[in-house]
Amino acid sequence: MKKAISAGTLRFGEVSSLGPQRPRVLGFGFSQGPLLPLSPRLYNPPVRRRIKIIANPISGRGRARRLARRVADELRARGCDVVLAETAQAGDARRLAGKTGGFDAVCCVGGDGTVNEVANGLPQTAPPLGIIPSGTANVLAVELGLRRSAAALARTIAEGRELTWDLGVERPTGRKFLLFASAGYDAEVVRVFHARRRGPIQQWQYFWWGLKSYVDYEVPRIGVELDGCELTRRAAWVQISNVSAYGGPLVFTPRARPDDGAFEVMVQHSPYKRDVMRMFWAAILQYALGIEYRMRDVTFHQARRIRLWSADGRPVPVQIDGDPAGHLPFDGEIVPGGMRVLVP
Ligand SMILES: [Mg+2]
Numbered sequence: 001m002k003k004a005i006s007a008g009t010l011r012f013g014e015v016s017s018l019g020p021q022r023p024r025v026l027g028f029g030f031s032q033g034p035l036l037p038l039s040p041r042l043y044n045p046p047v048r049r050r051i052k053i054i055a056n057p058i059s060g061r062g063r064a065r066r067l068a069r070r071v072a073d074e075l076r077a078r079g080c081d082v083v084l085a086e087t088a089q090a091g092d093a094r095r096l097a098g099k100t101g102g103f104d105a106v107c108c109v110g111g112d113g114t115v116n117e118v119a120n121g122l123p124q125t126a127p128p129l130g131i132i133p134s135g136t137a138n139v140l141a142v143e144l145g146l147r148r149s150a151a152a153l154a155r156t157i158a159e160g161r162e163l164t165w166d167l168g169v170e171r172p173t174g175r176k177f178l179l180f181a182s183a184g185y186d187a188e189v190v191r192v193f194h195a196r197r198r199g200p201i202q203q204w205q206y207f208w209w210g211l212k213s214y215v216d217y218e219v220p221r222i223g224v225e226l227d228g229c230e231l232t233r234r235a236a237w238v239q240i241s242n243v244s245a246y247g248g249p250l251v252f253t254p255r256a257r258p259d260d261g262a263f264e265v266m267v268q269h270s271p272y273k274r275d276v277m278r279m280f281w282a283a284i285l286q287y288a289l290g291i292e293y294r295m296r297d298v299t300f301h302q303a304r305r306i307r308l309w310s311a312d313g314r315p316v317p318v319q320i321d322g323d324p325a326g327h328l329p330f331d332g333e334i335v336p337g338g339m340r341v342l343v344p
Contacts, residue, residue, distance in 0.1 A: 048104035056110035060134035074154030097121030111135015128340035167338025184237025187319040226303035233311040237268040249287035261336035270297035
């Protein structure tokens with residue numbers, strides 16, 4: 001019992017037995033109020049008082065600004081001191097995240113791009129990161145099982161558990177990523193789309209630009225080195241992933257976990273463009289019908305350090321956490337437990 005009361009670190013996928021949820025009664029799934037005459041606070045004391053919230057106000061068509069204020073109000077109602085800082089331009093989130101002295105948690109309102117920026121700005125001694133999702137894909141929020149209501153998010157920030165999260169780090173730049181990096185077709189779509197992007201993204205726009213990019217797409221030849229061993233010089237598409245979710249219904253790396261100290265690397269080998277499309281069909285079939293469609297030209301690997309290069313010299317774009325990140329070569333490694341994030 002004592003162990004259950006003390007605050008600790010939750011491993012990914014573990015279900016918190018603490019927290020304010022009410023116990024189920026005899027497994028029937030309905031509850032009749034708390035069985036124990038103890039307030040949730042006794043189980044899970046509010047450990048975070050001073051909270052910094054960094055909001056990208058244009059994220060989610062203005063939803064971010066409203067949500068940030070509602071969460072701040074909820075936190076203040078819980079007795080927390082809240083500093084709310086809004087970004088005005090790219091780079092602000094990173095700069096604001098650099099000043100975390102005296103805060104018990106730093107929170108970030110926006111999409112996966114804003115979370116990535118904040119993670120890159122956090123100093124090594126930073127408090128845990130809270131995520132208030134308001135972007136388009138919010139892969140991280142889906143992966144963490146965050147709820148959308150301001151009250152639930154405030155509770156997670158003030159009283160939620162901490163989860164250790166493996167960080168991807170690109171070398172030699174030191175750019176961090178939380179979700180994935182890739183080179184190949186999806187990185188090309190991200191590059192083309194972001195070059196024309198105006199304001200917030202909607203999911204259908206990815207679909208549209210995906211089709212448009214496909215018309216002129218040429219399958220690259222990517223060299224792949226995993227933990228110092230060369231795997232191939234003829235890869236068509238490489239996904240380096242920390243999480244199974246990719247965005248929307250798509251799952252390319254089903255066994256990737258953010259706390260196992262390694263990346264799941266998916267390599268598509270086929271040189272034919274039509275096989276790129278088959279990847280998407282396979283992912284959609286899997287989502288819609290639960291059918292696991294095995295692609296014969298796709299292999300999966302676990303690795304801690306990954307080097308990619310263009311084997312025939314053509315420029316091959318790279319995306320990191322859904323944002324364009326230049327072109328190959330790419331050199332990335334994992335820092336196990338590199339950061340802490342807050343979960344319900
Ligand atoms: Mg992993």
